Amino acid sequence: MTFTTRFAPSPTGQLHLGHAYSALLAFDMAQQAGGRFLLRIEDTDTARCTPAFEAQIYDDLAWIGLSWETPVLRQSDNTAAYETVLERLGEMGLLYPCSCTRGDIRRAASAPQEGAPMHGPDGLIYPGTCRHRAWSDRSDMDAVRLHMARAVDHLNTLPQYTETGVHPALTLTRAHLTEEVGDIVLARRDNKTAAYHLSVVVDDAAQGITHVIRGEDLATATPIHVLLQTLLGLPTPTYHHHRLIRDETGKRLAKRDDARAIALYRSEGATPQDIREMVGLATG
Template sequence: MSRPTFRFAPSPNGRLHLGHAFSALLNERMAREAGGRFLLRIEDIDQPRCTDELTQAMLADLAWLGLAWEEPVLRQSAHLARYHAAQQRLRDAGLLYPCFCSRRDIALKAAAHETRDPEGQPVYPGTCRQLSQDEREARLARALPHAWRIVMDDAVARIGEPLSFSEESSGEVVHERACPEAWGDVVLARKDIGTSYHIAVVVDDARQAITHVVRGRDLFQATSIHLVLQQLLALPTLRYFHHGLIDDARGRKLSKSLGSRSLRDLRAEGVTPQDVRRALGF
């Protein structure tokens, strides 16, 4: 039986805040209580936004909190070939297609498309899925910018059975039914970075022998996509714990994009690691 293995996997595209601290501390505590391993993974596939300066600042923040993790730390930017290989397997299986739509194209089509995904965004209407093979090859030969999308209905049909996952956040194991079809043909390789969070996370969870994924409730719905990829790529299924999010004074979840106060800001104000732990229930 595999030793319980947990991971904290932030993206260094901004400063860590209390929400990150809660998730990191929860992963470490659950790993310790299970007699398992606690790993740190740097999810920096978005290299234009994920800088080395932010990575080093993130490591310093986590060390300041008193966290320790196994070395070496996996940095996704050093393993892009693994994600490309996984995408190629799906292309070879006939489950991916190139999407040449611009953001504007998608926005215009979406305006007349009522279906929304679990995050409230318009589901891609499948414009490029309708292209003939000759047209696809012609556009690829002209090196037109493109993403790669999965044909979700075909992928689900290929699996041929209902998908579910074990969710433990309620204090007991609940078998949650997955609904990947609700996402439509999601992007598995972005135009700008050549891969995606979805592909990278399932490949790395398998590579690192992760057994328990402990992450924010905002990623609960994405688990359906990950289950599909795990099945198609013959990767292990995991156990999940989607914890609640830390809100700001206005009831909004803490976010880098909102400029939420960072751990660095708190440290500059004289807040100690013990203060943070107490405030977060650790």
């Protein structure tokens, strides 16, 4: 099986040194394995994604020396595939519609009888307010949630996965998934698009991704993805969660850190080799 990996940025801001490290590492690992490097544009956040930021992604990545296969998969062009998978999971009895707002969830989670609010990979763990609703009750105003307890019970045994990066593989257990992850959103109510956990699983399978190379901040999402892959009969890639590029205070870089944007370094006269040295991937 050919080593196949991807870099999947969202066009919601300028790429910074952290993005450069992730993209360069994935590209280098693919080159060393004689494999494939793909680019995916995760642009389902229509309120924040812009054509200008997408164009700059292509420009920045080409400037630091990366090349990729075309055409590039853009998630905004792939909504039919996500809806097909949603319908499949819904027919399996594993989804339910949810009309709760973020404010509703905060208030329910902080109610005195509920104790201290718990946080999972997606923030506050959903308290289950709409869990009683049937999939057939879904309307255009609803988000879609995975009924985690049913999803876990649907499988005879919980799957595991291989991790080769800095974060050890997490063991999938019923207690962890139901109590510390909860009923995650698979489609958002704000713009009727697939949420990250669903789209990334569908796209990785469609693109034949064998190795997922991404930051360790996403390691806690991996059990969700492995569970969805197993429920859908999709292959589970090898995961490689890498270290994060941090600022002087130890905080990981964010897209608002324009002072560390690739385009800014370029405008100030930096070279692609300088960028590699900055992120610790210098070549000889």
